[in-house]
Amino acid sequence: MVNTMMDNLGIPPLAGICSYETADKPGYQVDFTVQLLKRYNYVKAHLVDIAAAHLPATPEWEVKCALSHHMWLDAEHSLALRKRVSEMREPPLGLDRVPDEQLKVWLDEAIRANDTTELLTGIYAVIRPALLQSMKLYAQEANPLADHPTWRLLRQILREEEEMLDWGFQALQAFTSQASEHAVQSDVWAAHLSAYLQHAGGMHGNELVHHVELPQPRNDGKPYEMAAAPRRDDRFQDHYNNSALIDEYYQDEALLADERVFALYYKRLREMDVPEWMAPILFKTKGQPWEYYSDLSRQLWDEARHAMLGEVGLYSCGVPFYRYPVDLKSSMSLNVDLEPIESHVLLWAIEQGLMNKETGKRWEWLISKQSGMPLAATVQDYDWADEVLHAQIGRRWLVPKFGSMEVMQKEAKLAWKKWDEAKAKYAGLSKQEEWWPQFVQEMRSGYDSAGA
Structure with a gap:
């Protein structure tokens, strides 16, 4: 290497991106x-698919939350990778084609996880570590000046990958430490998927492939069928109890302000059913532009975030979020009895109804703001902002599909009638025992004890 003396007036050269020595290499x-970016994009898109395919039937609330969050991040990363490829003299882009048949075989195995232990193992012990290692290698070996846009993008993705992996490591550890059979199951599934990844030449695709003894595949050659019926873990009880008229309580001006806010907290908590019913829409709707999946992933994450805000609202009053019934019949009926397009148009109709100035999201925010409970006001303020975006997302993708707003409104009414009929059959699965007065009493006691 030439040792060239440079007079940069004491100012960091090359815009502070790197040293001359680092830039003085060919890179890629x-x-x-x-x-390579096409491979990353393909894996990111499949991570969205895997999360959507498993979210409803994954019983653990915390895993549903993380799948919702990480699905959106992966969709955003895919969008950014696609944009970068489009900048690199590559038309036609071919971003929706399989870049490597063996990579497809690997991911077709990964989606066939049998339970939460295998799901977490596949995503957080095999796929994401391989992505992280490959991206780190790229960031080290690329010329950071010549290929600065790619270098910068991957460094941004890497930060979020590390955060996702940190959560995944802890979650998987929680499962495998519970029983030795979970640890063995995780090891076996990790070895299964790692063999298929090795056969694909690793994430980079250029690793030397020695003879690999591939395990018997789970893929039977047929398209993967997701389990759409939603499930909750054993902490939750009485899944179809809708004895509490939560949608009426917060609107009832005869009730005390705190009870109306408690009803809004519970309404937010109950929104976990929306990610559960959006997941089949995302997974089963094929052939759309990637922006469709990115938009719906964002909406799905927002709805999970609203449920988590409800969780925090109960926590602030000392009440575990799983202590009282969280009605499951909406997502169950939509996922089992309706088609994804019917579920989507219903989602839009609900969001559109929440835009009413007098009875919608603005009113929910005013109720919280006037209660004097600051957390509630913050929760409703952002919930309102999110729902405005969601109504726009629905119009953006559904109006072209139906041809006009008028046709879409008619289809929404038909779907709503079908939904009401479907929901009716689940009411009898609960004794409908009253629980709301006890909940309000416990919330008040916790709120007063916290000195809020």
Whole structure:
């Protein structure tokens, strides 16, 4: 290497991106970078699919929350990777084609996890570590000046990958430490998927492939069928109890302000059913532009975030979020009895109804603001902002599908009638024992004790 003396007036050269020594290396050529980014994009898109396919039937609330969050991050990463490929003299882009048949075989195995232990193992012990290692290698070996846009993008993705992996490691550890059979199951599934990844030449695709003895595949050659019926873990009881008229309580001006806010907290908590019913829409709707999946992933994450805000609202009053019934019949009936397009148009109709200035999201915010409970006001303020975005997302993708707003409104009414009929059959699965007065009493006691 030439030791060239440079007078930079004491100012960091090269815009502070790197040193001359770091920039003085060939790095990767454009063609290789494009092919690698296509592999990353393909894996990211499949991570969205895997999360959507498993979210409803995954019983653990905390895992549902993380799948919702990480699905949106993966969709955003895919969107950014696609944009970067489009900048690198690559038309036609071919971003929706399989970049490597063996990579497809690997991911077709990964989606066939049998339970939460295998799901967490596949995503957080095999797929994401491989992504992280490959992206770190790229960031080390690429020329950070010549290929600065890619280098910068991957460094941003890496930060979020590390955060996702940190959560996944802790979650998987919680499962495998519970019983030795879970640890063995995780090890076996990790070895199964790692063999298929090795056969694909690793994430980079250029690792030397020795003879790999592939395990018997789970893929039978047929498209993967998701389990759409939602499940909750054993902490939750009486899944179809709707004896509490929560949608009426917060609107009842005869009730005390705190009880109306408690009803809003519970309404937010109950929103976990929306990610559960959006997941089949995302997974089963094929052939849309990637922006469709990115938009719906964002909406799904927002709805999970609202449920988590309800969880925090109960926590602030000392009440565990799983202590009282969280009605499951909405997502169950939509996922089992209706088609994804019917569920989607119903979702839009609900969001549109929440835009009413007098009875919708603005009113929920005013109720919380006037209660003098600051957390509640913050929760409803952001919930309102999110729902405005969601109504726009629904119009953006559904109006072209139905041809006009008028047709879409008619289809929404038909779907709503079908939904009401479907929901009716689940009411009898609960004794409908009253629990709301006890909940309010416990919330008040906790709120007063906290000195809020």
